[in-house]
Amino acid sequence: MRVIVCKNYDEISKTAADIIASQVILKPDSVLGLATGSTPVGTYKLLAEKNKAGVIDFKDVTTFNLDEYYPISPENDQSYRYFMNDNLFNHINIDITRTHVLNGMAEDTDKECDEFEKMIEAAGGIDLQVLGIGQNGHIGFNEPDEELVAKTHLTGLTENTIQANSRFFEKIEDVPTQSLTMGIATILATRKIIILASGKNKHEAVDKLINGGITTSNPATMLKLHPDVIVICDEEAYTGK
Numbered sequence: 001m002r003v004i005v006c007k008n009y010d011e012i013s014k015t016a017a018d019i020i021a022s023q024v025i026l027k028p029d030s031v032l033g034l035a036t037g038s039t040p041v042g043t044y045k046l047l048a049e050k051n052k053a054g055v056i057d058f059k060d061v062t063t064f065n066l067d068e069y070y071p072i073s074p075e076n077d078q079s080y081r082y083f084m085n086d087n088l089f090n091h092i093n094i095d096i097t098r099t100h101v102l103n104g105m106a107e108d109t110d111k112e113c114d115e116f117e118k119m120i121e122a123a124g125g126i127d128l129q130v131l132g133i134g135q136n137g138h139i140g141f142n143e144p145d146e147e148l149v150a151k152t153h154l155t156g157l158t159e160n161t162i163q164a165n166s167r168f169f170e171k172i173e174d175v176p177t178q179s180l181t182m183g184i185a186t187i188l189a190t191r192k193i194i195i196l197a198s199g200k201n202k203h204e205a206v207d208k209l210i211n212g213g214i215t216t217s218n219p220a221t222m223l224k225l226h227p228d229v230i231v232i233c234d235e236e237a238y239t240g241k
């Protein structure tokens with residue numbers, strides 16, 4: 001696992017955007033795995049700028065998002081589909097039919113998850129996966145637990161995550177308590193992973209990821225089983241100061 005310690009959030013965004021841009025330049029029909037949350041917003045902004053400047057072309061790129069709240073409509077401005085359209089897809093020349101976000105309104109969630117896995121496989125697998133990290137070490141919505149789930153599945157959110165995500169909602173009762181998420185094996189099957197972390201509140205999770213053992217109580221530590229992971233964090237997340 002490589003660790004890149006950046007000065008601040010802007011530098012994280014620049015580093016991540018440069019890596020994603022290189023991926024797309026090297027392989028124009030790349031399959032990207034994407035995350036939502038506040039951390040990748042700056043990265044997506046820079047990617048949109050690079051696209052506008054003609055540095056990268058998203059025409060042949062396919063994307064799969066890590067997760068989606070459940071139940072939630074894609075039109076809801078708190079849905080991850082809305083987030084992705086608003087923060088990235090509406091600003092780049094991607095074919096929207098090549099962007100895949102789990103359906104937060106799916107009636108049969110098992111079928112939805114199974115089809116999602118099959119679509120990733122049919123696309124040839126994910127070349128580069130972008131991850132954020134929860135304060136409790138979650139990746140996607142794989143929350144700390146005694147056991148973790150391998151493939152894409154429906155899961156409950158922990159109190160900690162509901163609390164952390166309530167900043168985006170009017171009131172905490174509005175935060176969905178479940179989500180659909182790629183599983184740990186889905187994430188580990190991707191060819192290359194960058195995991196972004198900014199701010200002191202991520203220090204404990206980042207410290208365990210870099211220095212700790214592999215444990216289901218910090219799902220991000222599972223990434224130690226992957227041969228090509230780059231942690232991109234700022235000094236605050238790295239040092240806790």
Ligand code: F6R
Pocket residue numbers: 034035036037038039040066067131132133134135138139140141
């Ligand atoms: C989002 C996701 C989550 C976030 C994590 C960090 O798609 O899968 O695991 O990456 O909760 O969120 P932020 O970046 O808001 O701190």
